[in-house]
Each structure stands twice: as C-alpha cells, then as structure tokens.
Amino acid sequence: MTENEISYKIIGAAIEVHKNLGVGLLEKAYETALVYELKQLGMDVKQQISLPLKYKEVTVENAYIIDLIIENKVxxxxxxxxxxxxxFYSQVLTYLKLTDLKLGLLINFNSELIKYGIHRIVNKLINE
Structure with missing residues (x-):
C-alpha cells in the first residue's frame, strides 16, 4: 500500500473513533480506539515507539516517542x-525527517468536526 492509501484508511478509522467517542477525552483514549480500528482493518500498527537520536558522536536513548507508525510508512x-x-506540525515533520518517512498525520480529536482536526504533513526531503 502507498502512503496515500494508508492515510485514507487511517482517516476513515479516525472518523469512526470520533463519531463514537466525541470530544473531551484524553489522548490515550483516542489512541487506543484508533489502534483498535486500524488493527480491525488488518493494518500493522506500532504504538508509542521510543527512538534514539544520533547527534554527531552522541546517541540519546529514548529521545522522542512517536504515537503511531502504520505499515512502517505513516x-x-x-x-x-x-x-x-x-x-505540533514541526514535531511531526521532525519525526518524519529522523525516521526517513514521507507522510505524517496530525490528528486533533478535540475538534467538533474531525475533518478540521486532521492535517497531512509531508517530508519533502524524501526522494520518491
């Protein structure tokens, strides 16, 4: 699957979660529900991924934590x-650059209409 096909499924799952849970909950509730929906779709989901950062000759263990990586692509x-x-947009872009991935989604579930809470961020430094 391409990044766009994966993002389409993620957005559909996010809409389903938002429709059922509404607004006002903690991020963990939305994350858990979204992971459930994505796994129901047969997608590979990695959750709360703690990654090291290499800066020159120094490695910083657990330098950042990515909420979800879907199909090792998004x-x-x-x-x-x-x-x-x-x-928050910069955070996602930095994660994309550090992992050499092309596409990220920033999803704010505390939006009255979820379509206004979903933002695509593209790492333009990746060659296609």
Missing part, C-alpha cells in the same frame, strides 16, 4: 487539545 501524532500549536 506516522500518526494524536492530540486532544483546544487548538493545535504550530510546534
């Missing part, structure tokens, strides 16, 4: 906030 960062801070 990063999903889950939020449940009143409004998305610009740093």
């Amino acid at each position: 990063i999903v960062e889950i939020k449940a906030v009143l409004e998305l801070n610009p740093v």
Whole structure:
C-alpha cells in the first residue's frame, strides 16, 4: 500500500473513533480506539515507539516517542487539545525527517468536526 492509501484508511478509522467517542477525552483514549480500528482493518500498527537520536558522536536513548507508525510508512501524532500549536506540525515533520518517512498525520480529536482536526504533513526531503 502507498502512503496515500494508508492515510485514507487511517482517516476513515479516525472518523469512526470520533463519531463514537466525541470530544473531551484524553489522548490515550483516542489512541487506543484508533489502534483498535486500524488493527480491525488488518493494518500493522506500532504504538508509542521510543527512538534514539544520533547527534554527531552522541546517541540519546529514548529521545522522542512517536504515537503511531502504520505499515512502517505513516506516522500518526494524536492530540486532544483546544487548538493545535504550530510546534505540533514541526514535531511531526521532525519525526518524519529522523525516521526517513514521507507522510505524517496530525490528528486533533478535540475538534467538533474531525475533518478540521486532521492535517497531512509531508517530508519533502524524501526522494520518491
């Protein structure tokens, strides 16, 4: 599956979760429900991935934690906030660069309409 095909399924699963749970819960509740929906679709889901950071000759263990990696191709960062801070977009882009992945989704489940809470972030440094 391509990144776009995977993201289409992720978005459908996020809509299903939002439809059933609504707004106002903690991120962990949405993450758990989204993982369930994605696994029901037969997708490979890695959750709460702690990764090291290599900086010159130094390795920082557990430098960052990615909420979800789907099919080893798409990063999903889950939020449940009143409004998305610009740093959240930068966070996803940094994760994409550090993992050499092309596509990330930033999903804010605390949106009245989930379609306004889903944002695609593309790592333009990856050659296709």
